[in-house]
Amino acid sequence: MSIFSMIVAALLFLGIFFFAIGAIGILRFPDFYSRLHAAGKCDALASTLALIAIALFNVRDFDWTLFQSWDNLRVSLKILLIILFVYVATPAATHAITKAAFIVGIEPWEKRKRNR
Amino acid sequence: MARLVTFFIMLFFWILISGMFDPFHLGVGVFCCLLVTIFSHDLLFYGHPDLPWLFDIFKVLAYLPWLFYQIFLASLEITYIVLHPRMLEIIDPRLVRFRTRLRNTLSRVTLAQSITLTPGTITVNMSGNEFTVYALTQKSAEGLPGEMETRIARALERE
Numbered sequence: 303m304s305i306f307s308m309i310v311a312a313l314l315f316l317g318i319f320f321f322a323i324g325a326i327g328i329l330r331f332p333d334f335y336s337r338l339h340a341a342g343k344c345d346a347l348a349s350t351l352a353l354i355a356i357a358l359f360n361v362r363d364f365d366w367t368l369f370q371s372w373d374n375l376r377v378s379l380k381i382l383l384i385i386l387f388v389y390v391a392t393p394a395a396t397h398a399i400t401k402a403a404f405i406v407g408i409e410p411w412e413k414r415k416r417n418r
Numbered sequence: 419m420a421r422l423v424t425f426f427i428m429l430f431f432w433i434l435i436s437g438m439f440d441p442f443h444l445g446v447g448v449f450c451c452l453l454v455t456i457f458s459h460d461l462l463f464y465g466h467p468d469l470p471w472l473f474d475i476f477k478v479l480a481y482l483p484w485l486f487y488q489i490f491l492a493s494l495e496i497t498y499i500v501l502h503p504r505m506l507e508i509i510d511p512r513l514v515r516f517r518t519r520l521r522n523t524l525s526r527v528t529l530a531q532s533i534t535l536t537p538g539t540i541t542v543n544m545s546g547n548e549f550t551v552y553a554l555t556q557k558s559a560e561g562l563p564g565e566m567e568t569r570i571a572r573a574l575e576r577e
Contacts (some may be wrong), residue, residue, distance in 0.1 A: 320493055327500040336511055339538060339554050340500060346535055347493040350486075376437055383434070393534035393541075400542050400552065410511050410552070 306362065310355045317352030320344045333411035334403055342396035350385050357381040421459040425451050481569055488536045488566070495538065499554070513542070514551045518567060525570050532566055 327340025357378040365371045428451040436443055499509060520526050530541040530549065538554030 323497045323500050335552050343496055344493050393531040396534050397541050400540050404542050
């Protein structure tokens, strides 16, 4: 097993790990807002790692004389563009859901009820 | 000038996505890019009709690795909190309000997006220069707006 495929495998496993953390977080956190933390944040990093791994694996035997290799490079660039779109879309979606919940009036969970 | 740059960015994007190099597909691409350029050339570089932004791109590129590093730290922190056996004792959610000194709409939106992406904080509302942020722990609430605002100001604001 070459070093290259070991790097790809490590990135993929890290990605899966953070996805799993996100899922566990959704189950464990006490209320709506804190669950969004787990859902919105770990996914950004996890999908980045997984997509970088896929993009690297796609250009594994790059040969600049072959057209097929350049086509693979183009596909890898497309995969990297997905990361960019995830980075724009994830916070916007998280924000939209949070704001909607806030307007509807869901009370945030508090550690101790403060006296007013 | 902004139109020309918009056109070439669109065309590059078209070729990247389509991957077809025969005259028909390239022709359709050029036609569509021209249409988009004519109708919405002022959207891509909103508020920057002249071209000094070309230098700003490098500053934005310098901001991105730092943002990624912050996202990595954020995920590690969330991982620690999620896997902690007595999680409910660590977290202390609260709403924080603060005013930003960023003037430009684009940099404000960037700040809001960056806040949502990084340690234990979600932007709930943004109206004018006032941000409402939902923070997961006391520590993350204290870190606002902090270094991120300074860096965005350096990357996107011009004096």
